[in-house]
Amino acid sequence: MTTTPAPAGSGLKTVRGDTTNMVLNTLLFRRNLLGECERLRREFGEVAAANYVGKRVVMAQGPEAFETVLMNRDRAFANGPAWGYFIGAFFNRGVMLLDGQEHLDHRRVMQLAFGRTALQSYLAAMQASIARQIANWAAAPDFPIQRRLKQLTLDTALDVFVGVSLSPGEARKVNTAFVDTVHATTTLIRAKTPLSPVPITAWDRGLAGRKLLEKFFRSHIPAKRRDGGDDIFARLCTVADDDGAAFTDDDVVNHMIFLLMAAHDTTTTTLSSMAYFLAKNPDWQQRARAEALAGPHAPTMAELDQFDVLDRCMKESLRMCAPVNGLIRYAVKDTRILGYHIPKDTFLILPTYANHLRSDVWPDPMRFDPDRYLPERREDKVHRMAWAPFGGGVHKCIGMYFGGMEAKTVFLELLRNFEWSVPPDYIWPLDLSALPVVRDGLPVSLVTRVRSDVGQASEVTA
Numbered sequence: 001m002t003t004t005p006a007p008a009g010s011g012l013k014t015v016r017g018d019t020t021n022m023v024l025n026t027l028l029f030r031r032n033l034l035g036e037c038e039r040l041r042r043e044f045g046e047v048a049a050a051n052y053v054g055k056r057v058v059m060a061q062g063p064e065a066f067e068t069v070l071m072n073r074d075r076a077f078a079n080g081p082a083w084g085y086f087i088g089a090f091f092n093r094g095v096m097l098l099d100g101q102e103h104l105d106h107r108r109v110m111q112l113a114f115g116r117t118a119l120q121s122y123l124a125a126m127q128a129s130i131a132r133q134i135a136n137w138a139a140a141p142d143f144p145i146q147r148r149l150k151q152l153t154l155d156t157a158l159d160v161f162v163g164v165s166l167s168p169g170e171a172r173k174v175n176t177a178f179v180d181t182v183h184a185t186t187t188l189i190r191a192k193t194p195l196s197p198v199p200i201t202a203w204d205r206g207l208a209g210r211k212l213l214e215k216f217f218r219s220h221i222p223a224k225r226r227d228g229g230d231d232i233f234a235r236l237c238t239v240a241d242d243d244g245a246a247f248t249d250d251d252v253v254n255h256m257i258f259l260l261m262a263a264h265d266t267t268t269t270t271l272s273s274m275a276y277f278l279a280k281n282p283d284w285q286q287r288a289r290a291e292a293l294a295g296p297h298a299p300t301m302a303e304l305d306q307f308d309v310l311d312r313c314m315k316e317s318l319r320m321c322a323p324v325n326g327l328i329r330y331a332v333k334d335t336r337i338l339g340y341h342i343p344k345d346t347f348l349i350l351p352t353y354a355n356h357l358r359s360d361v362w363p364d365p366m367r368f369d370p371d372r373y374l375p376e377r378r379e380d381k382v383h384r385m386a387w388a389p390f391g392g393g394v395h396k397c398i399g400m401y402f403g404g405m406e407a408k409t410v411f412l413e414l415l416r417n418f419e420w421s422v423p424p425d426y427i428w429p430l431d432l433s434a435l436p437v438v439r440d441g442l443p444v445s446l447v448t449r450v451r452s453d454v455g456q457a458s459e460v461t462a
């Protein structure tokens with residue numbers, strides 16, 4: 001099966017692939033993402049046509065293809081029409097869905113809310129919020145750690161992103177609206193129920209959730225603009241660049257809703273995979289704990305960087321389970337990738353998850369081996385896009401340091417207070433049909449450690 005033939009005399013190759021059966025192909029990807037990506041490479045090459053996520057797409061694999069698309073030197077690849085297809089109804093005008101000059105203008109202003117001074121204040125708020133929440137965790141033989149981490153990131157976001165004091169009832173309403181909005185993006189029935197005054201489907205609930213969030217943020221903008229504050233919301237309301245460019249009320253609402261979404265599932269997946277790989281590799285859990293106990297209790301940003309074992313465990317978890325398992329782009333003009341002709345209006349998938357597990361890029365890729373990032377090995381440096389959990393180019397994750405800070409803060413707290421394990425034969429059931437989700441909530445045996453504030457030794461209680 002071929003797609004649009006390469007123009008005669010262009011010297012370009014025509015993309016070939018397997019697009020015979022939409023339902024079957026989509027199912028095969030759902031069942032065995034790695035196997036299907038490998039089959040496409042073997043049969044058709046790094047750039048191949050496929051049916052994926054219910055759409056005809058071109059799958060562009062490997063670090064070289066990633067670099068061409070993400071660096072986007074001839075401005076052929078757009079985000080808006082690609083991400084808009086999946087999440088546009090709920091996250092319209094989020095910065096990731098903007099393109100060209102408009103994207104750069106918004107990103108420049110948003111970046112001011114993610115500078116070093118801002119990050120340091122988020123870190124302090126995050127440490128207090130996370131310590132308070134984890135203090136309520138109790139040892140259990142089947143502790144669903146993924147679900148609890150998801151709740152933890154949601155509650156931390158209310159403190160650090162939103163910074164509005166809410167009653168438990170109000171907080172629940174905002175949380176539910178947010179969860180409904182995110183959930184709606186992956187639902188199969190993708191239309192509003194006609195004429196119904198009450199939300200029936202997940203899509204309806206998503207639209208209602210979005211409306212509630214819009215109203216919520218808009219109502220707090222005047223106070224945030226007047227009083228400022230150390231949370232992300234206050235910063236978006238008050239930042240302005242050197243030319244005086246600032247966000248309008250609509251911008252603040254759209255960016256806040258998008259930022260919450262961009263941070264939530266990605267951070268939850270990062271935390272869940274760290275929990276999983278450290279449970280599967282108790283020697284690494286122990287090394288990370290020894291480091292956590294020896295280091296400062298409420299580290300500054302600079303001190304946080306010195307938790308080297310924890311940093312490498314996080315990097316390796318992000319490699320083995322990329323929280324954004326694939327990037328998408330839309331070709332807005334005829335272009336090329338690795339010598340293949342890509343016609344205008346092609347929908348592209350860049351499978352980060354599969355890239356991170358390729359044996360021709362990573363030695364022994366299925367092995368959890370944080371030492372691969374040691375200065376003498378630096379296996380991630382084989383190509384600038386070999387390790388790309390945060391993407392690359394102008395849309396590279398703006399919350400990369402924020403997310404890393406949150407993950408390390410959570411794990412310093414967990415390592416000091418608990419030990420956790422899974423049975424030796426346990427393999428997490430990972431659903432990769434949308435963003436990665438652990439189907440069983442990741443039950444671990446969670447055991448409380450008796451705190452001894454000196455040195456590394458401390459006991460464990462059942």
Ligand code: HEM
Binds near residue numbers: 097322390397
């Ligand atoms: C910790 C785990 C995280 C991972 C793995 C991750 C991953 C990514 C990836 C791959 C992209 C690029 C998407 C593309 O090119 O199409 C991205 C963009 C983005 N992320 Fe993250 N993210 C994480 C956390 C966060 C956090 C905590 C925030 C906010 C505080 C955030 C905010 C954003 C924003 C605003 C964008 C869009 C940037 C733009 O288009 O200019 N992310 N993220």
